Amino acid sequence: MIRTQLWASGGGVQSAAIAALIAMGEIKPDLAAIVDTGREQSTTWSYMDAIIVPALSAVGVTLHRIYKNQFEGRDLYGGADNNTLLLPAFSTRGGEVGKLSNWCSSYWKREVIKRWANRNGVDLVDTWLGISVDEIGRMQKHRGQKWHTRYPLIERGMNRGDCITLVRRMGWPDPPRSSCYMCPNHTAQEWRDIRDNKPADWHAAIEFERDLHRRDPHAFLHHDCVPLDQADLDERNGVLFAHCDSGMCFV
Numbered sequence: 488m489i490r491t492q493l494w495a496s497g498g499g500v501q502s503a504a505i506a507a508l509i510a511m512g513e514i515k516p517d518l519a520a521i522v523d524t525g526r527e528q529s530t531t532w533s534y535m536d537a538i539i540v541p542a543l544s545a546v547g548v549t550l551h552r553i554y555k556n557q558f559e560g561r562d563l564y565g566g567a568d569n570n571t572l573l574l575p576a577f578s579t580r581g582g583e584v585g586k587l588s589n590w591c592s593s594y595w596k597r598e599v600i601k602r603w604a605n606r607n608g609v610d611l612v613d614t615w616l617g618i619s620v621d622e623i624g625r626m627q628k629h630r631g632q633k634w635h636t637r638y639p640l641i642e643r644g645m646n647r648g649d650c651i652t653l654v655r656r657m658g659w660p661d662p663p664r665s666s667c668y669m670c671p672n673h674t675a676q677e678w679r680d681i682r683d684n685k686p687a688d689w690h691a692a693i694e695f696e697r698d699l700h701r702r703d704p705h706a707f708l709h710h711d712c713v714p715l716d717q718a719d720l721d722e723r724n725g726v727l728f729a730h731c732d733s734g735m736c737f738v
Contacts, residue, residue: 488610488611489611490611490612490613490635491517491518491604491609491610491611491612491613492515492516492517492518492613492615492637493516493517493518493519493520493600493604493609493612493613493614493615494509494516494518494519494520494614494615495520495521495522495596495600495614495615495616496519496520496521496539496550496617497521497616497617497665498521498527498531498534498535498665499531499617499662499663499664499665499666500647500650500651500654500661500662500664500665501617501618501619501622501640501647501650502521502539502617502662502665503534503538503539503650503654503659503662504617504619504640504645504649504650504651504653504654505615505617505639505640506539506542506543506550507542507653507654507656507657507659508639508643508653509543509546509548510542510543510545510546510657511657512546514639515546515548516548516615518551518604518607518609519543519548519549519550519551520550520551520552520553520600520603520604521535521550521551521552521553522553522554522555522595522596522599522600523552523553523554523555524555524591524595524596524667525554525555525556526667526668526669526691526695527665527666527667527668528663528665528666528667528668528681528685528688529668529685529687529688530663530685531663531665534660534662534663535550535552538659538660538662542657542659551603553599553600553603555595555596555599558598558599558602558603559594559595559598559599559602561573561594563699565590565594566590571590572587572703572706573590573591573594573595574587574589574590574591574669574671574699574706575587575588575589575590575591575670575671575672576671576699576706576707576708577671577706577707577708577709577710577712578703578705578706578707578712579705579707579712580703580705584710584712586671587706591667600614601634610633611632611633611635612633612634612635613635613636613637614634614635614636614637615636615637615638615639616636616637616638617639617640618638618640618641619640619641619645619646619647619649619650620640620641620644620645620646621646621647622647623641626638626641664677668681668685668688668689668691668692668695669691669692669695669696669708670708671707671708671709671710673708675719675720675721675722676722678709678715678718678720679720682720692708692715693714693715693716695708696708696714696715697714
């Protein structure tokens with residue numbers, strides 16, 4: 488049977504390179520979608536609306552913006568008891584600093600894409616993810632017969648630098664790195680960029696953490712486990728834990 492080719496855009500650098508390949512006519516998906524979690528950094532949507540959506544429309548491809556809350560009722564908490572924090576926050580519960588598991592990309596993105604595709608009547612699906620050869624460890628195994636995963640950039644041997652070069656060759660500005668404004672996986676540099684250049688996102692992250700503390704006073708967005716607006720964002724104050732490797736967020 489014919490497999491539907493579904494591009495799941497992450498809104499970042501690698502996804503911009505896939506958009507460039509589509510605009511050049513090298514590849515063409517049957518469906519293209521990006522999930523709006525409701526917390527994406529504002530620069531992502533500015534870039535999508537100004538650059539990516541018009542370029543895709545010019546070659547007959549619609550990038551569908553899927554709203555997470557239309558396909559997933561759970562938000563910050565899930566699991567069997569709906570009491571598991573889905574965000575990979577830093578936690579002082581137990582007396583030492585620990586890192587919670589990353590479930591948000593599964594709940595907020597991967598499952599949302601699947602439900603949207605099912606609603607559109609797809610049967611067998613190849614989901615395209617924008618992972619490049621320098622992130623090959625983020626590749627996912629096929630889960631069953633219906634859902635397979637493809638990596639157009641890896642198939643072409645492209646790394647992140649190649650992606651940026653291709654985007655610039657298209658005459659497009661460099662795409663912003665895609666992530667939620669309150670993601671605990673931000674580096675000090677990324678937090679500073681949000682604080683200094685995206686004041687609305689910065690204040691939203693601070694308010695988000697304050698709301699989070701009302702339910703779990705042990706959960707923090709910064710590894711120092713202090714409120715974000717009090718955290719040391721000097722580059723020398725490096726992160727203690729590895730970044731998310733789900734393959735769904737920063738592509």
